[in-house]
Amino acid sequence: MRVLLSAEEIAERVEALADGFAGQVDDGWTVVALLQGAIPFAADLMRAIERRGRHPIYDSLWLESYHDARESSGKVVVRADISRAIEGRPALIVDDVFDSGRTIAYARAHLMAKGATRTLACAFVRKPQAMGEAIDAIGWDAPNDFLVGYGMDDAGRYRGLPYIAALD
Ligand SMILES: O=P(O)(O)OC[C@H]1O[C@H](OP(=O)(O)OP(=O)(O)O)[C@H](O)[C@@H]1O
Numbered sequence: 001m002r003v004l005l006s007a008e009e010i011a012e013r014v015e016a017l018a019d020g021f022a023g024q025v026d027d028g029w030t031v032v033a034l035l036q037g038a039i040p041f042a043a044d045l046m047r048a049i050e051r052r053g054r055h056p057i058y059d060s061l062w063l064e065s066y067h068d069a070r071e072s073s074g075k076v077v078v079r080a081d082i083s084r085a086i087e088g089r090p091a092l093i094v095d096d097v098f099d100s101g102r103t104i105a106y107a108r109a110h111l112m113a114k115g116a117t118r119t120l121a122c123a124f125v126r127k128p129q130a131m132g133e134a135i136d137a138i139g140w141d142a143p144n145d146f147l148v149g150y151g152m153d154d155a156g157r158y159r160g161l162p163y164i165a166a167l168d
């Protein structure tokens, strides 16, 4: 395992993202974390947003397309839907990694179909193949490795690593 981004570097980037969102994401917004990978990043980002005096609603949407594989199945499945109405509200979608771009595109369409007024999307990591795909903010542009840590897994393992590493 090669460490590519330390816990300290992650924390700095989360604060910068929260600074960027604090002017926009107010109490009328819903932050939607995409389970399972978004959990560490969404927890850090929510706390950073709340420290800036903003108190959006927090919700989760469980989407799955990789399961235990290292390549996307190409099909996004909803394992569990959001728990509150999104109709008439803007949503900030939060995910760990933006790779093919399929998961976030699916989440945007899903929330808009439920009546969200608009979506912003943010992933902590962007992989090279997602360059050029639509996203509103990212924390870090990663090299083309299979990554683990800070929510990213290999068949369910390593999500809790406080740093991001490449699996060789
Ligand atoms: O841009 P994409 O190619 O769609 O890849 C990104 C998605 O892949 C992972 O989800 P996964 O399906 O592995 O579920 P998980 O969140 O439970 O790990 C990750 O958490 C992102 O949601």
Ligand code: HPA
Pocket: 066, 097, 099, 145, 146, 147, 148, 152, 153, 154
């Ligand atoms: O590099 C990755 N690591 C873990 N999960 C992922 N889902 C998409 N890309 C990745």
